[in-house]
Amino acid sequence: MSNQDYHNTIHELSEAIVKAQKPIRILDALKWNAEIKEAFFKSRFKKLPQVTKEFYQEKDPLEYDPRKKVAEFREIERSIRRHLGQYSGVGSIMQRMCHEYCRVIEMLQARGTSKFTEISQELYGSAEDAFHAGAPTLKDLAHLVTTTLNHIEDKVITTADEKKFSSEETVEILSKKLEHYFTDHAVRVELSDGIIADASAGAERIKIHSGLYFSQREIRILEIHEGWVHLGTTLNGLTQPICTFLSKGPPSSTITQEGLGIITEIFTFSSYPTRVKRLTNRIIAVNMAEDGANFLDVFNFYREQGMDEDSSYSATTRVFRGSTPDGGPFTKDLSYSKGFILIYNYIRLAVQRGLLKQIPMLFLGKTTLEDLHILSDLVDEGIVTPPKFMPPQFKDMAALSAWMCYSLFLNRLNLQQLAIDFKSMLQ
Numbered sequence: 001m002s003n004q005d006y007h008n009t010i011h012e013l014s015e016a017i018v019k020a021q022k023p024i025r026i027l028d029a030l031k032w033n034a035e036i037k038e039a040f041f042k043s044r045f046k047k048l049p050q051v052t053k054e055f056y057q058e059k060d061p062l063e064y065d066p067r068k069k070v071a072e073f074r075e076i077e078r079s080i081r082r083h084l085g086q087y088s089g090v091g092s093i094m095q096r097m098c099h100e101y102c103r104v105i106e107m108l109q110a111r112g113t114s115k116f117t118e119i120s121q122e123l124y125g126s127a128e129d130a131f132h133a134g135a136p137t138l139k140d141l142a143h144l145v146t147t148t149l150n151h152i153e154d155k156v157i158t159t160a161d162e163k164k165f166s167s168e169e170t171v172e173i174l175s176k177k178l179e180h181y182f183t184d185h186a187v188r189v190e191l192s193d194g195i196i197a198d199a200s201a202g203a204e205r206i207k208i209h210s211g212l213y214f215s216q217r218e219i220r221i222l223e224i225h226e227g228w229v230h231l232g233t234t235l236n237g238l239t240q241p242i243c244t245f246l247s248k249g250p251p252s253s254t255i256t257q258e259g260l261g262i263i264t265e266i267f268t269f270s271s272y273p274t275r276v277k278r279l280t281n282r283i284i285a286v287n288m289a290e291d292g293a294n295f296l297d298v299f300n301f302y303r304e305q306g307m308d309e310d311s312s313y314s315a316t317t318r319v320f321r322g323s324t325p326d327g328g329p330f331t332k333d334l335s336y337s338k339g340f341i342l343i344y345n346y347i348r349l350a351v352q353r354g355l356l357k358q359i360p361m362l363f364l365g366k367t368t369l370e371d372l373h374i375l376s377d378l379v380d381e382g383i384v385t386p387p388k389f390m391p392p393q394f395k396d397m398a399a400l401s402a403w404m405c406y407s408l409f410l411n412r413l414n415l416q417q418l419a420i421d422f423k424s425m426l427q
Contacts, residue, residue, distance in 0.1 A: 007242050007383065009083050009084065010084070010090055010242050010243065010383065011241075011242045011243075011244065013076065013079060013080055013083065013084070013091075013094060014094065014242065014243055014244045014245040015244055016076045016079070017073075017076060017094060017097055017098065017101075017245045017248070018244050018245060018247070018248055020069070020072050020073055020076060020101070021101055021248055021250075023063050023064045023069075024064075024069070024101060024104060024105065024108075026104060026108070027196075027321075029056075029060060029062060029108050029111070029322070030108075030111070030321040030322035030330060031060065031196070031321065032049065032051060032317055032321060033059060036049045036050065036051060037049075037313060037317075040313065041309070041313075045296070045299060045309070046296075048294060048295050048296060048325040048326060049295055049320075049325045051112070051320075051324050051325055052112055052324060053111065053112030053113055053324070054112070055112065056111040056112050056322075057112075062108060062109075066105050066106075066108070066109050069105055070102050070105055070106075073098040073099075073101050073102050073105075074098070074102070076094075076098050077094075077095050077098040077099070080094050080095050080098070081095070089374040089377060089378070090243065090374065090378060090383065092374070093245075093368075093371050093374060093375075094245060096250075096252070096368075097245060097250050100123065100250035100251055100252060101250055103119055103122065103123060103251075104123070104250065104251065106119055107119035107120060107123065107322075108322075111322050111323075112322075112323065112324050112327070113327075114327065114328060116322055116323055116327070116328070116330070117290075117323060117327065117328025117329060117330070117331070118328075120322070120328075120329070120330050120331045120332070121331050123251035123252070124251055124254065124255065124331040124332045124334055124335055124338075125138075125255070125331060125334050125335075125338050126138075126290060126331060126334070127139045127142070127283050127284075127286050127287035127290060127331075127334060128287070128290070129338075131341060131342070131345075138283050138287075138334055138337055138338055138341075139283065139284075139287050141280070141283065141337060141341070142280040142281075142283035142284050142287070142337075143284075145276060145277075145280045146277070146280055146281075146284070149273050149276065149277050149280075152273055156272065156273060159216075160215060160216040160217045161215050161216075161217055161272070161274065162215055162216075163213040163214060163215045163218070164213065164215070165213060165214045165215070165216075165219060166212075166213055166214075167191055167208050167209065167210045167211060167212050167213075167214070168191065170208055170212075170214045170219055170222070171189045171190060171191060171208050173219055174189045174206065174208070174219060174222055174223060174227070175188075175189045177219075177223045177227070178206075178223065178227045178231075181223075181227060181228060181232075181389070182227075182231075182232075182235070182389065185235060185389075186204075187204055187205060187206070187227075187231060187235075188204065188205035188206070189205065189206045189208060190205060190206075190207060190208070191207070191208055191209075191210040192207035192208065192209060192210065193209070193210050193211075194207075195207055195209055196314055196317060196318060196321075197209065197318075198212060198214070198218070198222075199222050199226050200226070201226040201227070201230035201231045201234070202234075203234055203238070203247075204231070204234070204235070205231075206222070206226050206227060206231060208222075217270070217272050217274075217275070220270045221265060221270060221271070221275060224261070224264050224265055224268055224270055224391070225261035225262075225264070225265060226261075228264060228389070228391050229257065229260050229261040229264055229363075229391075230257060230261065232363065232387075232389035232390070232391075233257065233260075233363055233364070233365055233366060233367075233387075233389075234247060234365070234366070235388070235389055236363055236364055236365050236387040236388055236389055236390075237364070237365025237366055238365075239385065239388060240364075240365060240384060240385060241385065242383050242384070243365075243378065243383060243384050246364055246365025246366060246367070246384070247365055247366065248366060249365075249366030250366075251332075252368040252370075253366040253367060253368050254332065254335050254339075255335045255338055255339040255342070255368075256339055256342075256343065256362065256366075256367055256368055256369055257335075257339070257366060258335040258336040258339045258340075259335065259336065259337075259338065259339015259340045259341070259342055259343045260339065260343055260362055260363075261336070262279070262336050262337070262339065262340040263339075263340050263343050263344055263347075264391050264393065264394075266340075267391075267393045267400070268391070268393060277305075279336050279337055280337070281301075281302070281305055281315070282315075282318070282319075282333040282334070282336070282337075283333075283334060283337055284301070285298050285301060285302070285315065285316070285319050285329075285333075286319055286329045286331055286333055286334055288301060289319050289320065289323075289328060289329035290328060290329060290331075294325055294326040295316055295320055295325035295326065296325075298316045298319055298320075299312050299313065299316045302315045302316060318330070318333055319333070342369060343362070343369065346369055346372075347359055347400070347404055348404045348407055348408055348411075351400075351401050351404040351405065351408075352404075352408055356397050356401065357376060358372045358373060358376045359394065359397065359400075360386065360387055360390060360394055360395075361375045361376050361379070361387075362394075363387035363389070363390045363391075363394065364379075364384060364386070364387050365387075
């Protein structure tokens with residue numbers, strides 16, 4: 001097979017995946033409608049929302065035949081092995097994507113049942129998962145960070161935290177900021193009523209939830225997280241001439257995407273305690289549901305954190321969407337903190353081993369950490385093109401490398417012993 005034929009084969013198989021996954025809209029398939037919220041507020045937060053397995057089947061049926069869609073992915077998977085071989089690097093990436101999409105379909109078929117959470121934990125993880133043998137869990141991270149935030153949160157609030165920009169003003173401000181980043185590519189920022197989150201990045205646009213107010217800090221986070229990372233990696237994936245699958249992301253890439261968003265917030269010194277608290281509260285809320293807490297328990301937890309009723313409802317819905325109000329959680333919201341920890345340690349180890357060229361591979365498209373070494377080889381082979389849009393902190397690896405060199409040493413120090421030694425200086 002000539003190089004051109006080889007590239008054409010990869011492209012055709014890649015396009016088959018892109019086409020097959022198109023009708024699979026995970027978050028759209030998990031939404032609760034406005035009637036559910038109205039009834040919950042009418043009960044004055046005393047009755048569980050009326051969401052059952054039948055609700056998903058009747059109110060939000062899947063727009064495709066799940067059995068046929070699974071069969072379609074299985075056939076693509078077989079075609080990959082037939083044409084590229086069982087041990088092809090690029091073939092292994094595409095085969096895993098096919099497998100993940102099949103599990104996603106099975107998860108969506110199981111909406112409103114315990115199996116939904118089981119598959120969600122397989123795809124996105126659990127708050128009880130360890131990062132290595134004997135390591136702390138995400139649950140441990142949440143409690144450690146929460147304790148620390150209680151000491152500092154009120155001490156760093158400035159005018160940058162004032163929510164004074166309307167959704168309309170935020171759209172205008174964010175549009176101008178992203179024009180400077182995506183200099184030769186038009187991106188859209190627009191209002192939307194159809195999203196749960198405050199903002200959401202699509203193929204070539206960012207949606208801002210209407211009717212809200214944003215702070216200067218929050219707009220900066222939207223610029224970096226939704227713009228630089230989510231939109232940037234999508235556009236990098238869309239420009240791939242052969243491996244077009246990089247523009248689409250299965251759940252494994254969600255962990256990388258959200259983690260990359262958080263780590264870029266940190267590296268640009270744009271994150272702040274309230275933002276971190278929101279992320280750790282998501283871990284706690286998911287873990288509560290994993291331990292048997294129902295919708296009312298989690299809703300009241302959020303209200304105890306100082307959130308208003310609307311915000312508490314939205315945050316709790318994120319936990320139970322796709323499930324039932326007294327069932328297990330949808331664990332996607334663990335992706336932010338889990339991805340951050342995995343990527344931070346990956347970068348540290350890559351620097352330690354001199355594998356700097358693999359770090360920019362994070363921005364090639366909707367990537368997964370385990371695929372970065374393969375993608376690096378594919379760039380060398382000319383099958384994948386290097387990322388065009390990449391935050392400045394990742395374009396020049398000098399400063400980042402220096403940071404990680406120190407980080408590798410600092411990790412060896414015993415913080416508890418330091419606290420004892422520094423006691424007289426920390427009073």
